Each structure stands twice: as C-alpha cells, then as structure tokens.
Amino acid sequence: MNVQKFMVIGAGQMGSGIAQVAAQAGLQVVLHDVKPEFTQRGLQTIAKNLSRNVEKGKLSEAEKQAVLDRIALSNDLGNAHDVDFVVEAVTENMAVKTEIFKQLDDICPAHTVLASNTSSLPITEIAAVTKRPAQVIGMHFMNPVPVMKLVEVIRGLQTSDEVYNLVDDLAKQMGKVPVSVNDFPGFISNRVLMPMINEAIYCVYEGVATPEAVDEIMKLGMNHPMGPLTLADFIGLDTCLYIMEVLHEGFGDSKYRPCPLLRKYVKAGWLGKKSGRGFYSYE
Numbered sequence: 001m002n003v004q005k006f007m008v009i010g011a012g013q014m015g016s017g018i019a020q021v022a023a024q025a026g027l028q029v030v031l032h033d034v035k036p037e038f039t040q041r042g043l044q045t046i047a048k049n050l051s052r053n054v055e056k057g058k059l060s061e062a063e064k065q066a067v068l069d070r071i072a073l074s075n076d077l078g079n080a081h082d083v084d085f086v087v088e089a090v091t092e093n094m095a096v097k098t099e100i101f102k103q104l105d106d107i108c109p110a111h112t113v114l115a116s117n118t119s120s121l122p123i124t125e126i127a128a129v130t131k132r133p134a135q136v137i138g139m140h141f142m143n144p145v146p147v148m149k150l151v152e153v154i155r156g157l158q159t160s161d162e163v164y165n166l167v168d169d170l171a172k173q174m175g176k177v178p179v180s181v182n183d184f185p186g187f188i189s190n191r192v193l194m195p196m197i198n199e200a201i202y203c204v205y206e207g208v209a210t211p212e213a214v215d216e217i218m219k220l221g222m223n224h225p226m227g228p229l230t231l232a233d234f235i236g237l238d239t240c241l242y243i244m245e246v247l248h249e250g251f252g253d254s255k256y257r258p259c260p261l262l263r264k265y266v267k268a269g270w271l272g273k274k275s276g277r278g279f280y281s282y283e
Contacts, residue, residue, distance in 0.1 A: 003084045025173045085115070087116070097126055104130075122156075126156070134160040137159050151179070154187055164180075197228045
C-alpha cells in the first residue's frame with residue numbers, strides 16, 4: 001500500500017512533532033484535535049521548529065512553506081474518511097485510546113492502518129476493540145520527535161507482516177530508525193527508563209541525596225545528557241507515575257512499585273515543567 005494521506009490524532013507536543021516529520025517526508029498530513037485552539041497551537045509549534053531550521057540554513061523559506069502547505073487542520077474525526085494511515089498521539093489512557101480506535105475503525109476506509117504512539121499500553125488490547133486487528137500497530141516516537149531518531153515499532157498479537165513492513169518503510173521515509181519490539185508492558189524504552197527514574201526518586205525519598213546530586217552523578221558518572229529527575233520533570237511526573245503503574249500491574253512485580261514520593265508530587269499537582277514545579281521549580 002502506498003501511504004499518501006496521513007492523519008495524526010492529538011496536536012500536542014508529540015502529535016505536532018509527528019505531523020511535522022510526516023509533512024517533511026512529503027506526505028499530505030491531517031492534524032486533528034478536539035478544539036481549534038489545540039490544532040492552531042500545534043501548527044504554530046511546527047512553524048516555529050521549521051523557522052529555526054531556516055535560520056540554521058538546513059531549510060529554505062520555500063521548503064518551509066511547502067511543508068506547512070501539506071498540513072491541514074481538523075476538529076472533526078469524520079475527516080478520517082479518506083486517510084491511508086492514522087497515528088494516535090493522545091493522553092496515555094487506555095479508555096481514551098480505545099474509544100478513539102473504535103471511532104476510527106468505523107470512519108476509516110478498509111485499507112487504513114491504525115497506529116498508536118503509546119509509550120506503554122498493550123497494542124493487542126487496543127487492536128481488540130477494532131474489526132481490523134491485523135492493521136493495528138504501535139509506532140512509538142521519542143520526544144522531541146523532529147530531533148530523536150528512534151521509533152519503537154510494536155507488533156500486536158495479530159499485526160500482519162505486511163503492516164509491519166509498511167510501518168518500517170514509513171519510519172525510514174520520515175528519517176527515523178525503526179526498531180522492532182514485541183508487545184510487553186512498557187516495551188523496551190520505558191521498561192528500562194522508568195524504573196531508573198523511579199529509583200532516582202527513591203534516592204531522594206530515602207534521603208540518600210538531593211535531586212541535584214542524583215542528576216549530577218548520572219550526568220558525570222554515566223554520561224547521560226540529562227539527569228533522571230530533570231528528565232522526569234520534562235516527561236511529566238503524572239506520565240511517569242502512569243507508566244510505572246502500567247509496568248507494576250502488567251508484570252505484578254514489586255520492583256516496578258511507584259515511589260510514594262512520586263505519588264505525593266502528582267497528588268500535589270507538582271507535575272514537572274508543564275505545571276511549573278516538580279523536582280525543580282520552573283516558575
């Protein structure tokens with residue numbers, strides 16, 4: 001199948017990034033969200049990213065405009081009626097995602113592939129609410145999408161080889177490096193990353209060290225570009241907690257138990273950079 005029209009559900013940080021790389025790869029893109037102000041904000045983010053590339057000499061003004069011209073905005077899911085490929089990039093919540101997949105299954109043409117940008121939820125379970133489980137797959141981009149090369153490609157129990165190969169080719173077309181992963185809680189990236197972040201939070205919780213000390217040790221000692229607690233603040237502590245809960249429930253192993261301090265911060269509304277306060281203050 002030749003993918004020409006590509007839809008992204010969710011115009012937040014991840015969704016707008018996916019829309020940008022798809023449009024830069026020459027695809028006709030529909031960027032969808034529930035409110036016009038969300039899609040407008042997403043388009044502004046894309047325009048800002050592209051302008052930065054023009055300033056750096058990586059892109060001409062004409063090329064930037066051509067990319068923007070390939071992006072249409074949508075606030076009606078009915079606009080999925082003629083798309084070839086959909087990537088869902090909404091909040092990391094199974095009920096929200098499955099409701100969208102049910103609707104897309106009814107609206108989209110029979111050939112359309114439905115992909116999820118989920119970072120931890122089972123693709124097999126998402127696929128089960130559709131009548132096309134062979135055409136449902138995980139396509140987990142990394143943040144920030146225009147910069148990061150990796151795409152985790154997650155096959156559900158019934159994902160066909162044809163759909164897997166299509167996604168593999170599509171990721172390469174977008175300038176990404178696809179890596180195949182089986183459908184387990186957290187896949188690889190978050191199964192390894194989140195327990196490390198959780199352990200770093202335990203170090204603060206147990207009084208082993210300050211957040212600054214933990215981050216400095218991981219940066220200087222392990223050559224990480226960013227400390228785990230700074231990274232947690234950037235990801236969102238609510239998202240970190242949710243992924244730890246998915247891992248804990250999925251494996252039933254106490255090593256994935258979320259740190260009580262993480263729960264406390266989330267209950268306090270300290271969600272990291274987006275709320276102005278997490279392990280660090282961003283006021």
